Amino acid sequence: MSNTRAWRAKPxxxxxxSRQKRNGLFLDSHPDCQMCRKHAAEEAHHMLPRxxxxxxxxxxxxxxxxxxxxxxxxxxxKPRAVD
Numbered sequence: 001m002s003n004t005r006a007w008r009a010k011p012x013x014x015x016x017x018s019r020q021k022r023n024g025l026f027l028d029s030h031p032d033c034q035m036c037r038k039h040a041a042e043e044a045h046h047m048l049p050r051x052x053x054x055x056x057x058x059x060x061x062x063x064x065x066x067x068x069x070x071x072x073x074x075x076x077x078k079p080r081a082v083d
Contacts, residue, residue, distance in 0.1 A: 043064050
């Protein structure tokens with residue numbers, strides 16, 4: 001079997017999903033938020049867009065807390081013109 005023992009040991013959800021397992025293993029390996037370094041990492045952020053061939057390489061992922069993950073995805077406000 002090609003899957004690692006840690007991969008197979010992940011708890012199953014109602015609909016087992018390889019993405020959930022892969023992200024879970026990534027977070028197991030990176031327990032702290034890689035942005036603020038203050039909180040525990042809860043979400044795996046992909047820095048490359050969907051469909052990119054290297055999207056799932058760990059070099060292009062970040063372990064983030066919920067607050068930092070929201071901040072990464074929040075649209076930046078445009079500077080207002082001064083009257």
